[in-house]
Amino acid sequence: MRIVTWNINGIRTFRWGIKKTLDSLDADIICVQETKVTRDLLDERTAIIDGYNSYFSFSRGRSGYSGVATYCKDSATPFAAEEGLTGLLTNREGAIGCYGNQSAFTDEELQLLDNEGRAVITQHRVQCSDKVQTVCVMNVYCPRADPEKPERKQFKLQFYKLLQGRAEAMLKKGSSVIVLGDVNTSHRPIDHCDPNEIDDFEDNPGRKWLNGFLRDEKASADFSHSGKFVDTFRYFHPTRACAFTCWSTLTGARRTNYGTRIDYIFADNQLAEEQFVAADIMPEVEGSDHCPVWGVLRCSLLPSSKPPPLATCYLPEFAGKQQKLSRFLVKVDQKSCRTEEALPGSQEEGERRENINLSGTKRTMSTESVHQTGKKAKTIKTSSKPQGNLLAFFKPKNEKSLGFSPNSLKGSPVKGEPIELTPAVASQLCSTTQEGQWEAPAEHLSAHPSNPRGNKGASLHFWKSVLHGPPPPPTCKLHGEPCVLRTVKKEGPNVGRQFFVCARPQGHAANPEARCNFFAWVDRGK
Ligand code: ZN
Numbered sequence: 001m002r003i004v005t006w007n008i009n010g011i012r013t014f015r016w017g018i019k020k021t022l023d024s025l026d027a028d029i030i031c032v033q034e035t036k037v038t039r040d041l042l043d044e045r046t047a048i049i050d051g052y053n054s055y056f057s058f059s060r061g062r063s064g065y066s067g068v069a070t071y072c073k074d075s076a077t078p079f080a081a082e083e084g085l086t087g088l089l090t091n092r093e094g095a096i097g098c099y100g101n102q103s104a105f106t107d108e109e110l111q112l113l114d115n116e117g118r119a120v121i122t123q124h125r126v127q128c129s130d131k132v133q134t135v136c137v138m139n140v141y142c143p144r145a146d147p148e149k150p151e152r153k154q155f156k157l158q159f160y161k162l163l164q165g166r167a168e169a170m171l172k173k174g175s176s177v178i179v180l181g182d183v184n185t186s187h188r189p190i191d192h193c194d195p196n197e198i199d200d201f202e203d204n205p206g207r208k209w210l211n212g213f214l215r216d217e218k219a220s221a222d223f224s225h226s227g228k229f230v231d232t233f234r235y236f237h238p239t240r241a242c243a244f245t246c247w248s249t250l251t252g253a254r255r256t257n258y259g260t261r262i263d264y265i266f267a268d269n270q271l272a273e274e275q276f277v278a279a280d281i282m283p284e285v286e287g288s289d290h291c292p293v294w295g296v297l298r299c300s301l302l303p304s305s306k307p308p309p310l311a312t313c314y315l316p317e318f319a320g321k322q323q324k325l326s327r328f329l330v331k332v333d334q335k336s337c338r339t340e341e342a343l344p345g346s347q348e349e350g351e352r353r354e355n356i357n358l359s360g361t362k363r364t365m366s367t368e369s370v371h372q373t374g375k376k377a378k379t380i381k382t383s384s385k386p387q388g389n390l391l392a393f394f395k396p397k398n399e400k401s402l403g404f405s406p407n408s409l410k411g412s413p414v415k416g417e418p419i420e421l422t423p424a425v426a427s428q429l430c431s432t433t434q435e436g437q438w439e440a441p442a443e444h445l446s447a448h449p450s451n452p453r454g455n456k457g458a459s460l461h462f463w464k465s466v467l468h469g470p471p472p473p474p475t476c477k478l479h480g481e482p483c484v485l486r487t488v489k490k491e492g493p494n495v496g497r498q499f500f501v502c503a504r505p506q507g508h509a510a511n512p513e514a515r516c517n518f519f520a521w522v523d524r525g526k
Contacts, residue, residue, distance in 0.1 A: 251503030
């Protein structure tokens, strides 16, 4: 039995098709977090995957936020499945039960903790040598404590407490338990790229919770007072350093492996010792700001003959579709375009539907007609070896936003000194991003009103003829390379001010390949 967890940072990470991605991960149970799929956005393409059954939890608040999903191969169909940790989201048919003691929480707290689509639990049966055993798989996306929102710290800790209570309750009832997902806390200094930079590393309440939840491998053979779960990666690799699963895209830190290990597969002590044979991370798989993590167990899964009521195939809009589609769809010739792999909710979805005619037979679109649909509908070359070639399909999502490309600016860089940019010019150079304090000025030449569609050649022409091109950035002292322009997004006296920093990705201070400390404010020219 093989199990995978991955924070995919949006289901669109599966850009070349959900089935192909799932197949490439080659696991019986694949748990993904941060799907950013809410109930209003769930479409058939995401919910109904040939060969799998799926279970989603949705955020009830913001659309397109949070969310987890568990995809099980048909040979790993669970016997029960539940959304959330509290039991409040479950109609009791097909539920797992064992909610533990929830008296520490108010009804409102319980409701809020399950309101963001952060947990799905599936219950499986496995054959362990001569006995059949129950395993509960808890797929969780634990909250992140935004330093600017102190109330979220408390929320995060409450989520941990609820998770532990539920996991231990199921364990007590005799089931084996796997807790996996994005836990959003790196456990020990070895799991962090720069623990010395963190104030009171060990005092972080999330770390303290992990210390209690997990068994302390160093605390000799007496486990009676320590945690009931094992971090399976550490179990197999107790001293491996620089094994990270998450990197900031804002600073390009993946290129210098300046990250943290916050994605885990935890197993109860007995299951880890008796059934786990290996566990590892997959830092080579790109596409998200996190990488997948896998574990392999000795036991084999015994599937249920039909999926439990939470399965997406029973949702009213999809009910029965799986059978119908597979009966009617004709396999498209490999050489023709693979529009069936298009993104959920994308333009191609509508086109695909149009191409299923009344008798249900799919027409093959010519390559020409695909080109007309725009950039997204690229023809996907099919490989003769569909598995094990995952890497070839993933490209870093944020490469473009790492900074503006020095190569696209003509003229020799001004050495050292901060340069002058008028606000008008500077505002043309920057775009805004939602998430960061700083913005990466990608597509810097594309914003002029005379050129709203961002045609680079035309913009460049505009700059050259009217303004003789934007001023070149200064070069950093250490690398002698053109800097990138950024804007202060953090509220405070400097909000909106622009500055130049080294264009290299963020990394350890001792790493000469990483960002140097060059910094220069942009003079506003007032
Ligand atoms: Zn530099």
